[in-house]
Amino acid sequence: MLSKLKFQTLFTACFLLLTFSNFGQTVTGKILDTKNEPIPFATIQIGEDYGVISNDEGNFNMRVSGFQSTDSVYISCMGYEKLGFQVQEFESKEYVLNDHVNELSEVYVTDRKLEIDSILYYVKTHASKNYRLDQTALKMFGRRTEYVDGKSADFEIEKSSNFKKNQLDAFNKDFDELEQSLLNNESKQYTDMVSTLYIKDSENAKLKVEKAVKLLDETNEQSLEKMTDKGNDIVLKHLDKSKVYTVKSGWFTVSDSVSLDNRSDKVSDSINAVRFVREAAFNMVKEVNPITEEPELDFITDTRKYDYELKGLTFLDTEMVYIIDFKPRRGSANYQGTMYVSNQTFAVLRADYAFYPGRVGEKINLRLILGIKFIENNKAGSVAYKKNSDGYYYPYYIKSESDRYFYINRPIKFIENDNSRNKTAFNFKVEGTFKERTEILMLDVNSVNSAGFEAIQEGKTMDFEKIKKYDASIWQDYNVLEPLQEMKDFKVED
Template sequence: MLKKSLTILCLFGSIYSNFAQQVAGKVLTKTNEPIPFATIQIGPNYGVITNEEGSFSIETEGFKASDSVYISCLGFERKGLVLEEFSSKIYKLDEQVNELHEVYVTNRPLTIDSIMYYVNRNLKKNYRPELVRYNVFSRRTEYIVGKDADFEIDKSTGFKKKQLDAFNKDFDGLEKKLVNNKSKQYTEFVGTLFIKDKETSKLKVDKAIRLLDERNDQSVEKLAEKGQELILKHLDKDKVYTVKSGWFKVSDSVSLKENNNKMDDTINSLKFIRNMVHKMVEEHGFSSKTILNFITDTKKYEYEIKDITFIGSEMVYVIRYAPRRSSADFEGTFYVSHETFAILKADYKFAKGRIGEKLNLKLLLGVKYIEQNKKGSVIYKKHKEGYYYPNYMTDQLDRYFYVDRPIKFKDNNSSEKVSFDFKVEGVFKEKNEILVMDESQISISEFNATKEKRKIDYETLKAFDPNYWKDYNVLEPLKEMKEFKVID
């Protein structure tokens, strides 16, 4: 009897272990095109979405072989299967055939004005953006496309020729790194964002990593830090200098001997990261001051119903929008539920000729800055209580920069001077992604009781590790990130 019981237990354990595993695969169309942001769901509240390449990875531990798995995406027929059939492979979805489209449009037409009216009337009912807790996964990708760089000393009363040659040689190396370097850097973390209101939030970080080659780090902070290191290397650290840039005196008393850790404080500051994540959540909310102002500022935009599609049995309007007035910035597509008039998904990009913040003092101060090529998407998920919350947000932005300014260092205690020209031009490219893995409402007392640390302790990796997030259902990385490796 004991032997028989042990056999049954072993058999049960073997069956169960088949489903206590990571399943990785791809979701494609019938023509083998990737389907980004498709949902893979097990049970009512557990799932992941595919990345831009259609790839996903999901942990199935704790579920039974008979549990249902659903793969779905707007515009495609939902595929259902049981967990024992769910394995690491390619899954193909059929495009949704809009059989009800003609009947619906003929028998019960709704104008675009009516749809937008009901959308805005139901915003407060459909979304609860305050006193909320989001369990989030965040990924940030950064790199620079360098166009031009030129750093050179043109005057010096304190350097000999050999010293000038050495200084300029170091600057040449920095120029080449800026223009020729193609490496990207990635920052990821898992944590909990507590939002009190649109102005106030707190962040707890459970785990955080960076993938970067520190020799080629081209963040704004590191570029400035490298320039400072070169100055420290060649100027006398025991002296105090007056620093002038262009027509302006930057400082009356700068000691190069001082150890300045402000840049490291900024990079590792939890406040900096919390503000970035909270701002991204707020930017994908609904008001005239957010990215999604094309929902609320209906007089600024023109709209067109392009199609009707389905997600499961739910009918969805596909609406295109574009600027009607010069004060409108974006164009794209959004999707509206016929049942609740909630926005289920929205895509946006700068309309032709539109840019973001800019500063053009090229002639006066040798500085130019332009935000351009902004684009992104947001997908909302329906809570079991009937309201919606952002499930996935992605935002990309290019920041063009140009700086051409003379910089002078003058020893406060002598006539020694060092003057060099600083010219650099390029584009900072930045992409942020936030996946909300779980959401719940909180009380004001819960928010007040939440404690926040000052810094984030990042772990820096020299190569992509597929097992790093194995205990979390995070967003599957793109192929380029999987191939990241620092070559010694």
């Protein structure tokens, strides 16, 4: 197969005469500033609705088949001068954007002389005109990266009236291996997916999955579901599967009749359930939509909870944009960051946010009663909005990163129903942090009416294509997010 460089050299003479519609081509490049630093979230676009966005490392990957050689390509980003050229000049290389520097005083050359309170007032009152959620079909590419940072683990048989010493040693040996797997493993899991989220209203949505791919080392998968599954497998390995047990955990009877020989694969079903993925995607879209009842990004409309400062002006193409920093005024506010507001429509075009020091998200602390503790102790993200042909702004790119601390310390006891003197008790203790990063790139936005929504048939489970190393050709028919270098380097050893 010819490399891209050889391919381009071979056909340079024909490039000006032919259109791209006769063959497929992918352009891979990097967006930099004048200091040679990567620019994330830069938009690379052909036409009105076709484009991609650069990743955190400034890299992008874009299909250009189907376009005329004289079609226009534009590269733009908030705060930088727009770069334009023709498709025939679009090649795999580095592209440099110049800073677009403007002082705050330039606000006076416009027809609006606004203070920060007025800007925020218009942001809030224009929200229903600028954003929409219901009767919308969002085709999206999503990528999820997750792994566990294990802090401590201790799984041990405390007593057993059934096991001999060599059996107990074998049991604890298996638990020791599980502990070391959790503490020493640094393997990450990547999930890529193209799907369409059909939204009827704020409560109802359906998801149709077009393609889903997992890149993971299954032997080292560290999700809570898999850790639980591995623990169950160890228990099953050493207990008599022909018996029926009563299971107790702490003060509670979990079940009065558990047959170890007839387990359903509920863990696998939950991981692969379309419902699970749909809820996650729908929640991310609602979190960043200012007109939902309780948006996660409350700094856009709930201005009483935050302090704001107008830091200056910049431009997105020819549109003047206010740069506004925010931080909590009240204890109920969680975020600090920067948002960028259009001077024309007062829509928030982009927001970068993170938990303010000392703030936490969802939490459960039942450590003393149930031996369980869960805290979302770090969350950060970015969202970029783009105006669609219907006049509304939709999230074009969403990124969310979170750290969730967990602590589980549970004694579990298996008691044979036929002979209550036969008991096996062990302790399950694990502590660590789940680290997750989710990105969504909108590929297309359309409307869907009630009849169209009802006609959508959502599947129950989905089949993932599992790969052992990243392969860009898998997504050659789509414009997707260029992976970070760590994902490109990931490889499962045979």
